Amino acid sequence: MTDNLRKLARELLESGKASVVIGYGDATLPGRTTPVFITSAAEADRLVWNEHCLNNLAVYLSSRKFKTDGKIAIVAKPCDLRAIINLVQENQVKREDVIIIGMVCSGMKDNDSGKPLEKCNACMEHVPKNCDEIIGDPASAPKPADPNAEFISLEKLEAMSPDERWAFWSKEFSKCIRCYACRQVCPMCYCTQCIAQKTQPQWIPSSQTPKGNFSFGMFRALHSAGRCVSCGECERVCPVGIPLNLLTAKMRKEIREKYGYEAGCDPDAPAPMCNFKPDDKEDFIR
Amino acid sequence: MKKVDKNKLGELMQAVLDAGKELIAPVRQGDHTAYARIKKPGDAALDILLTRMPLKEFFLPKTECLLKYTNLEGGGVEVSDPDPLNQERVVFGARPCDASSLPIMDKVFTWDYNDSLYLARRDKTTIVSIACESPAASCRCESVGISPSAKDGSDVLLTPIGDAYTVDAVTEKGEKLVALWGSKLSDASDADAAKAAAFKPALPGHQTDTASLRGKLKAKFETPAWAEQTMKCVGCGACAYLCPTCHCFDIVDEKSGCGGERRRNWDACAFSTFTLHGSGHNPRAEQQHRYRQRVMHKFDYYPEKFGPVACVGCGRCLSACPVGMDIFEIIEKVTADE
């Protein structure tokens, strides 16, 4: 697949169809990859494809925008691809400005443990959709997991009492150092000013204390409701290991159950949190 | 020189606790690792090569109160200062890189102003470091002139010699602690001392000769290589917050009810808000300028003012970076001849 990817990148750059190919290259630490920006055909051999292509490169299309005159070709796993589609839905990127190179993906592995990622075990989409080019053989892709597999991790918490859940999250958020890595790698966190940085009025205390940490963690996940494509980058990059995916998974589960919506699957679908139906469920309102 | 059996470190930690001192050691918190206060020696996880969090939060906490204020009924404000630390502490099982970061921070906190809160913490804390037997691929200490058995910043250094450690009191504080341990330690022979002196594990990762490259940085301030090399930076603060020597902070007033606190919070030059002016102008407008600041501060501005580089090569920023940035690779690339 790496060879095919490099060949495609060369063609795109030589023909001028794309001015840059955003993909993965080898990192300096053994076994890891790092985002690379290939702007000439001669550099195309820096591209790699392996089980450690963890980053969601869609972040370089939204807030950490790559500036170029031509089209951007971007290497995307099926999960990352959903992020790009969601960005198109939210008018953050024009579909025609991007050439999506979809990768048939059989799952990624953790950098440290070498084990398959939790999100990959629960993956329903190994074959990319809505892309311009496909690399890999769709027939070789693993079978999709059960649609509810991604919510299994929630069961343990949902079975707890409210007090136990509060204690769990208090402990987890006490570790937060407010490095904002979760926000910065999220393709959907593209606000030019984050609510967490607002000072007048200050909605989220900036100190690295339980009150502000709780508020920040909760609101980041809340703002992802109906937009999170479950790429799991927030949890992967958290330097202190807060299980942030539990929060976003909870939101995805609610969105699916209440509004039957999956983010980033249909470029023409109306976004659930910007729309409504008069007969939406409201069993909690008296 | 003294020595102690490897399986007797728990007794040394217990002696610290028995003497009424606070004990800080590397611990596991689920999958996460950090230095933490512990109540019993068994909680220490000395097998961790390098904790995810550095030692600095015990000297420069991620958030700390600088003053408290209360608006009084009928007018006026009451202001009170926090008390400096008044509890003896021992850090047991620091790594030489983490210990080396403390003298680097000391220079900043005693430069034009003696920071009493920081200095009290330094004064009350004795650091016992353990030399690293099996450094990791991300270890870069030799890139900055430190070694897996460096003594700088440690009060006591334990160096592995087979089934035992030599116990080397580096400072006066260290000597006091060794005296406290007394008969729990035995005398090291000349052969033991020779073994310890010869202790030099190989670093598996690529080491960069920053001593010769950093002189070139100033001339390369405007090179387009900065933009190329930092394109992938997403602008989070993970590198700075995990860095043992990054010491930038923000001062904020947090109001609650009719009073509040003035706080010193960690801040990071990678954030776009770090240099954002009230007018909306940002002198470090792009991420490349912010990352360049990080490199220049560590390898040019700080050494120019204080001597050593402000990096101990612990490699945390390499292994924790969401996008795999390698500060040493970037130094090599930007200083390379065009």
Next chain:
Amino acid sequence: MSTQTESKHESAGAAGGFEPKITAFVCNWCTYAGADLAGTSRLKYQSNVRVVKLPCTGRIDPHFIIKAFENGADGVLVSGCHPGDCHYTSGNYHARRRFTMFRAMMEFLGLDMDRLQFSWVSAAEGGKWTKVVDDVTNKVRNLGPNTKYRELCEND
């Protein structure tokens, strides 16, 4: 809001028992008018609720609710126009989806859900307003002080 005055108020509860502080975020057009009707009709209800009037439930950001909890509210009541009656046509429909997600999040974090009540009260429902307020006040009184948020903020 001063914590000193607040704590005095709290300790002034009947017979020294715990009296909860409830913050109510209500819309201008329906619930506020409904509460007004309760007043002009001389209906009695418990005095634990402090009303904050906003143009529409669509204007009530979940941040308001969190700030109320952080600043010592034991319970929060959010109330606006019935579906279909929004003065701005659809503000309450949008709010309903937002609060659905927010409520799920708070429940998942471990807040006692009796502390967070949502209701539709029209301008004609002065009686319903008194029932809603009495009900949420009684529930929160039974739960006691919002210790979870207080501990969170004390450790701050």
